[in-house]
Amino acid sequence: MNRMNLINAQLIEQALDTRRKKDGDNYAEIPDFRAGDTVNVAVRVVEGEKERIQNYKGIVIGRHGGGISKTFLVRKISNGVGVERIFPLYSPMIQSITVLQRGKPRRAKLYYLRGMSERKIRQKINH
Amino acid sequence: MKAAIMGKKLGMTSLFKENGVHVPCTVVEAGPCPVVQVKDMAKDGYKAVQVGFQKVEPKQAKKRLNKPIIGHFDKANTQPMKHLCEFRDLDKEFNIGEELRVEQFAKGDKVRVTGTSKGHGFQGVVKRHHFGGVGMITHGQSDRVRAPGSIGSSSYPSRVFKGLKMGGRMGGKTASVRNLEIVDVIPEQNIIMIKGSVPGPMNSLLKIVKL
Numbered sequence: 001m002n003r004m005n006l007i008n009a010q011l012i013e014q015a016l017d018t019r020r021k022k023d024g025d026n027y028a029e030i031p032d033f034r035a036g037d038t039v040n041v042a043v044r045v046v047e048g049e050k051e052r053i054q055n056y057k058g059i060v061i062g063r064h065g066g067g068i069s070k071t072f073l074v075r076k077i078s079n080g081v082g083v084e085r086i087f088p089l090y091s092p093m094i095q096s097i098t099v100l101q102r103g104k105p106r107r108a109k110l111y112y113l114r115g116m117s118e119r120k121i122r123q124k125i126n127h
Numbered sequence: 128m129k130a131a132i133m134g135k136k137l138g139m140t141s142l143f144k145e146n147g148v149h150v151p152c153t154v155v156e157a158g159p160c161p162v163v164q165v166k167d168m169a170k171d172g173y174k175a176v177q178v179g180f181q182k183v184e185p186k187q188a189k190k191r192l193n194k195p196i197i198g199h200f201d202k203a204n205t206q207p208m209k210h211l212c213e214f215r216d217l218d219k220e221f222n223i224g225e226e227l228r229v230e231q232f233a234k235g236d237k238v239r240v241t242g243t244s245k246g247h248g249f250q251g252v253v254k255r256h257h258f259g260g261v262g263m264i265t266h267g268q269s270d271r272v273r274a275p276g277s278i279g280s281s282s283y284p285s286r287v288f289k290g291l292k293m294g295g296r297m298g299g300k301t302a303s304v305r306n307l308e309i310v311d312v313i314p315e316q317n318i319i320m321i322k323g324s325v326p327g328p329m330n331s332l333l334k335i336v337k338l
Contacts, residue, residue: 003137003156004137004138004140004154007137007140007154007316007318008140010313011140011141011142014142014143015142015143018143018145044147046146067140068140068141068142068143069140069141069149088143088149090143091143091147091149092143092145092146092147093146093147
């Protein structure tokens with residue numbers, strides 16, 4: 001298993017390198033964040049030949065997985081509709097992750113936020 | 128046609144392509160496999176190389192291998208190996224003592240991977256042959272949900288046909304998967320990454336042949 005950990009670490013480094021190559025000086029380290037934090041994820045969107053950045057802002061509901069396949073789930077309310085999106089943490093399609101606000105939730109997975117009003121959510125994650 | 132190597136399945140992971148596609152892959156530690164014997168048309172009637180894989184510590188060789196096998200390796204002037212296998216009709220000519228290495232393979236190559244599938248023990252017909260079972264749970268039935276059903280007619284033929292699908296030992300057999308893509312080769316570490324899964328449990332022996 002030790003050998004696999006080593007290879008996994010290499011693959012993560014490889015994935016980050018792809019990002020470094022793409023962004024050059026604009027490369028942003030992956031910050032430390034957890035469930036309850038409000039984050040802004042800058043995602044690369046490919047349209048035909050062009051690539052642009054799309055921002056996705058919301059509350060992290062949970063983090064999953066290990067090694068290179070770590071993911072995090074971000075929930076936001078868009079035009080009154082709840083939207084949840086899963087991002088692979090090491091995906092080269094992510095340009096940057098910015099923590100806007102830290103939360104203080106009491107559990108690791110905040111599935112209970114679904115169906116709550118925004119005011120209630122604010123109370124729950126104790127900004 | 129081909130290049131070949133022996134390897135050990137280390138486990139599975141995944142990697143990202145430049146365009147963000149997440150590819151599941153199996154990590155295989157392959158080679159180096161020294162050529163122990165070369166078989167040719169004149170002497171053996173077919174062309175092949177016999178290669179070894181996974182060195183046995185010289186100290187332990189005496190304990191683990193018998194004299195004729197050790198002699199066989201001595202003849203080729205290589206260290207004793209745990210495994211021996213033959214690959215027929217390789218593209219490149221190899222001499223005794225040369226090594227089959229991962230460099231033979233490149234990103235994008237299609238390969239066939241042969242291994243021994245995971246042993247499942249004695250399994251019923253539903254798991255082993257994908258039967259649907261017979262009955263329902265309710266309506267007065269019992270013990271029929273995973274049953275095989277009828278295994279043939281009565282007085283004629285008065286026997287069960289050979290090869291009829293029934294319960295029994297599952298897995299632990301030689302299995303091959305063709306057309307798997309190589310997604311990465313790391314020569315310094317003797318590692319090949321193959322897209323998707325390959326037969327067998329972790330640390331099992333694999334044969335990889337370029338198609």
